Amino acid sequence: MRNLPSDEEPAKIAVIGAGISGLSAAIHARELGADVHLFEASPRVGGWIRTSRSDSWTLEWGPNSILPSSHCLIDLARRVGLESQWQNADRCARKRFIWKDGALRALPTSPLTIPFSRALSPAGWCRFLMEPWIGRGGCEEESVSTFFRRRFGSEAARVLADVMVSGVSGGRAEWLEIDSFQPKLRQWEKQYGSVISGLLRSRLAPSGPLRRTATLVEGLEQLPHALAAELADRCHLESPIVAMEPHNGRWRLQQGGAYFSDTVDVDGVILAIPATPAATLLQPLSSRAGEILQSIPYASLTVVQIGYDASKCRIRPEGFGFLVPSSESLGILGTIWSSSLFPSRCPAGESLATVFMGGSRHPDQIDESDTMLQDRAIGALRTAQGIDLDPHMVQLRRAPRSIPQPYRGHRRKVAALRDELRRWPALAMAGSHLDGLSLESCARSGRDAAHQVYSILNCEEGSP
Numbered sequence: 001m002r003n004l005p006s007d008e009e010p011a012k013i014a015v016i017g018a019g020i021s022g023l024s025a026a027i028h029a030r031e032l033g034a035d036v037h038l039f040e041a042s043p044r045v046g047g048w049i050r051t052s053r054s055d056s057w058t059l060e061w062g063p064n065s066i067l068p069s070s071h072c073l074i075d076l077a078r079r080v081g082l083e084s085q086w087q088n089a090d091r092c093a094r095k096r097f098i099w100k101d102g103a104l105r106a107l108p109t110s111p112l113t114i115p116f117s118r119a120l121s122p123a124g125w126c127r128f129l130m131e132p133w134i135g136r137g138g139c140e141e142e143s144v145s146t147f148f149r150r151r152f153g154s155e156a157a158r159v160l161a162d163v164m165v166s167g168v169s170g171g172r173a174e175w176l177e178i179d180s181f182q183p184k185l186r187q188w189e190k191q192y193g194s195v196i197s198g199l200l201r202s203r204l205a206p207s208g209p210l211r212r213t214a215t216l217v218e219g220l221e222q223l224p225h226a227l228a229a230e231l232a233d234r235c236h237l238e239s240p241i242v243a244m245e246p247h248n249g250r251w252r253l254q255q256g257g258a259y260f261s262d263t264v265d266v267d268g269v270i271l272a273i274p275a276t277p278a279a280t281l282l283q284p285l286s287s288r289a290g291e292i293l294q295s296i297p298y299a300s301l302t303v304v305q306i307g308y309d310a311s312k313c314r315i316r317p318e319g320f321g322f323l324v325p326s327s328e329s330l331g332i333l334g335t336i337w338s339s340s341l342f343p344s345r346c347p348a349g350e351s352l353a354t355v356f357m358g359g360s361r362h363p364d365q366i367d368e369s370d371t372m373l374q375d376r377a378i379g380a381l382r383t384a385q386g387i388d389l390d391p392h393m394v395q396l397r398r399a400p401r402s403i404p405q406p407y408r409g410h411r412r413k414v415a416a417l418r419d420e421l422r423r424w425p426a427l428a429m430a431g432s433h434l435d436g437l438s439l440e441s442c443a444r445s446g447r448d449a450a451h452q453v454y455s456i457l458n459c460e461e462g463s464p
């Protein structure tokens, strides 16, 4: 056993960063029995999860919704009494579109609808459907686009891999590593010899409590607020941790905020902050860890929310939204038809579109003026949907360096980082830059970090 002060005195664990990764880590560590303190640099919890609500508009500036397979996240919400607050998206959410050759093209919703989809040419779909007969292959650190080309053909790689990557991460399919970006696809290839077969089997697997893509009734920020309320006075806002060092078998944290003394001593630490601030904290302890973290690239996004009169559109927004392949020149990455998914997000008679811009494809857009970005977003909707009137509501926010990019070699880097951190047993990391950027992956990384640190403190002679 670790040398704790007494049986009654639980291990004291500091979680640094109150995004979803840190909140998940804090809730799980507390449930395990630790004395948890969560330190957040900003005046609010949630990190990139940001919802604003005014005049009957509910605007999501970060994540918009979660998948029904987000078991860890759903479990986290249940632990803080939010199970009745989930709101399933409208049935039309299954319909997704891409902008191609001057029109919105529906993606197939099932194998039976493939012949009707013009997202790929007939030859492109034929090659796509040959996937179950393509043998296993590929190499370590294969890119998403090479993986798609090998399994589904070059047209699918050019169009489908391209929009999947830019829609999820604002990144580029040639640069991202399949094993880090969508490990499930590679796993299905290895396990069943086919991605399509794995996908069909996954649809037969028992589903969780949600039927479809979902949100919370007051928007996704309801979750971090409820998690922070559960932690009560153990959640310290405006309390950045500016340095950390091993001290007498424990950790000594230096805190830059106003509410605590300058230093806090704890038994274990969970770092749930993005790669760049994590590199700053770890650099003095391990230049190797600092270098690895600094080398993880990030993409920036800009989000433009546009409210308009749907009855004046040539194409009524019905479905999840549309994505734009890099071969097209619409100037945006894609659009979520937010009010088609969740009608309660805007006043009656209005429609709400959430437009995403920037990413690795347009890295300079983050520096453009608000007016330029808004005009480009409105112009893209006019072209794609034929909106005649000026929008009634336009708002914009930037998300600089918000999306970590798992380039080829990312898994190797993360393994090397974890190896390096093993020098300090009661130290773990969580966050979107490690094993996936979805809210579900972040919640899981927080949970796993809590279990790792807690079990080390309670089962082994482990100390900094």
Ligand SMILES: Cc1cc2nc3c(=O)[nH]c(=O)nc-3n(C[C@H](O)[C@H](O)[C@H](O)COP(=O)(O)OP(=O)(O)OC[C@H]3O[C@@H](n4cnc5c(N)ncnc54)[C@H](O)[C@@H]3O)c2cc1C
Pocket (backbone or CB within 6 Å): 016, 017, 018, 019, 020, 021, 022, 039, 040, 041, 042, 045, 046, 047, 048, 049, 061, 062, 063, 064, 065, 066, 239, 240, 241, 242, 272, 273, 274, 277, 301, 303, 399, 402, 403, 430, 431, 432, 433, 437, 438, 439, 440, 442
């Ligand atoms: C525009 C956008 C759309 C997205 N859409 C989706 C989606 O639809 N579905 C989905 O699943 N995911 C989506 N994501 C991704 C997902 O939101 C993020 O990956 C996730 O929220 C990251 O959570 P995190 O806790 O790891 O990091 P963060 O949210 O970055 O939180 C880290 C926290 O650490 C704090 N911090 C930093 N340094 C310190 C320090 N020294 N001391 C104390 N605190 C510190 C920060 O202030 C911050 O609050 C989206 C992201 C963005 C930006």
